[in-house]
Amino acid sequence: MDENKNPSLAQILDDCISRLQSGEDAVDALRRDYPQHVQDLAPLAEIARQMQTDFHAPAPSENFARNSKIRLLNHLRAAHVPTTAAKSRAHSSKRFSWRPARAIATLFIAFMLAITSTGLAWASSDALPGDVLYPVKRSVEEIRLGITFSKSGDAELLNAFTTERMDEIEALIFAGRDEYLAETLEDYEAMLDRLVVQVTALNQTEDQGALEDLAFNLSHQIQVLERVKTNVPENLQAKMEEVKEQTQHGKDVVETIRQGGNPSDLAPGQIKKQTPQSDPDEESQGLSKTKTPKPKKEKTPGPPPWANPGDQDKKDED
């Protein structure tokens, strides 16, 4: 076959195959529309028809289609699988390249952020839980978290928002708006959890400044919790204690990283012997390296049903 003729023959054959897929008889169509090419193309169209008939690729079963999506999404949620975008964002401070499209997109985002955060922050920055503008305030926080470009940037923002939650707790207590207190304490804990996760990615030398700020703020928050606890309703006293211990744990993690240690040494369940009131001086002398119990652990009277009984014996011995 002449190679130069292939494109036109190829086009005709492709057309026949498309017709075959829409239910037409490809060979009939060929005879009707391209009689001069029947001899060349009819055998090929016939093979295509046979392939299509005999080699049918089955679709996924209904059962699989239904269940696999649920399974997949649960897996992605549980694994917190970071997208490459998120990974690259974490390193982008070092390898950010100012390609034109990216530069424009970044400037656009910065511009939108300036408008959005300025306007909304102005309107909602003083909002407390229960206020109409409070959801706006929280949304602005999430947007800002979504567009930070480094781990230390994320940690700084989470540090600021954790402090913000603590200010809200204090304000709610002194305004007597106790009905929102439990929820705000939960929000504070959730924000603190995110902060601690982010902190573990920081580096002792590169992020020294951020770590110092974090340690200072968390100490301050412990002091605030201590100061306001007498004004908290009785039914929230235990919760306040739990939050305080969790904050102390966060501070221990920060201090451990500051001193070049491994935060995994602070595994929940290891008991820290400390006085109820933390003394910042003592902590700076090394007591902060001791272990802090995870508050939720204390609430559990015994081991979970799936726990190894041997582990419990060992814990009892401790």
Place this chain on the structure above:
Amino acid sequence: MQPLPDDALLISLAKAGDIEAFGELYTRYLDPIFRYIRTRVSEDQTAEDLTEETFIRAFQALGKYEERGLPFSAYLYRVTKNLLVDHYRKHKDEKALEFANQIPAPDIISDDKIIKAERYIMLGRAYAQLPEDYQEVIRLRIILGISTAEAATWMDRSEGALRVLLHRALKALRQQMLNDG
């Protein structure tokens, strides 16, 4: 009725971590990806496992996906191909079966249509001896019924080049059948 969000919107939401948006993309592309994988492996269960793994990998690498006018299916196809390479590396025995038994035979034997059965075997054997790109274009255009435009993006060729490839592939298949006689 509210129009469905387009792929570009869903992709940008998924890139930002919106797992539900990725779930919608999964619903849209489950069928072609599963069917493609099913033509490359010998069992439904393996195809199901690889399909799920494909989407997990696609989600993890979503940051690498850039809008350049290519359909999202082309990106998924690339992820799938890489996954299949890994799969065959781990299951070398299955590679031998790849071209022989990967597509379940229709009920030709139970219908007692022996001629059809012979043709099926002959066609499968001839197909298995074709070069990989010939097999792939036949798989996409004829077995899976994917449009020329989409198959061209999947195989990273122009539409014209894909048509030429298909023409050559079918000619080679016919010649192989004649040779096997």
